[in-house]
Amino acid sequence: MSFGAADDGMDDQGLREQLEKHHRESFGWALSCCGRDRQRAEDVLQRSYLKVLEGRARYEDRGAFKTWLFAVIRTTARDERRREALHRVGLLRYEARIRASPAPNGDGAGDALDRARLRDALVAALNKLPARQREAMQLVFYHDMSVSEAADVLGISLGSARTHYERGKQSLRTHLGAEGIQ
């Protein structure tokens, strides 16, 4: 499978099918890249599709399509972040809101916390991680990628990805433990 010029009708169709197949996963990854901001995630996803449509991002049959698409989304989100420095204010407010929520009782995750609180606790813990560790966690646990695939998406070596993965796991457990999730 190879997608050449975006103006080609045949390629557009194949491209569309592949993008549609990975759409849900792509949105989840975009959410992660955008600090869980849904509006921005959708913008980033649309911009990524636009890049693919215009041929500014081209899949060249090296590795899995999903890995390539995730790398495109990540780059687009990073560019968007640079452009929208003001959005950081919103993210800080979101983090403050998460921190301000009452702490769980600590009687075990399943009993004391409802699902929404579990998600909030996970998001809060993820936001405390360095970007690379957070991305590694998201790719492996959310998108069921191998560490090697995560390394491809992040554009880093396998050894480096493993380090981020292990440290991320450790930090996540620590932060979740602090939230009462053992």
Add this chain to the structure above:
Amino acid sequence: MNSNPQEDQLRDLFGELKRADDQCTPSFETDWVAAGSSKRHALFAELRYGRLAAALLIIVGVVALLSHERSEKRSMALRIKSQPTANIDSNAEPAPASLDTWQSPTAFLLKEPDEWDQTARPIDGSSGLFPSTQPHPRHST
């Protein structure tokens, strides 16, 4: 990758997050159409900028042409003004000599006496040469 209870717990947590995200994922059609319309907008924007650039170029060209013509006219007028008027007024004094050829009326005094006859004329207007051929009376006696 070997799984352990702690990893399974993380996987469950992420699974919960994923389920919640799935519920609010926008439809692919929406995003695809939005991306397509963005592409069209970008194209229109490019066209718009192209037209704007062309219009600007035309304006700059016209302005340059007009200013060139105006300066041509001005220099032509200056040239006409500076033309000599000898044909119109024949009694007008001749134009002054340039500095290179100008000589002081007493310049002959700086020359050797035998050169005087070539450069100077007697003040009284006589045609005789003065004074190289006239020995001084004091010297003659």
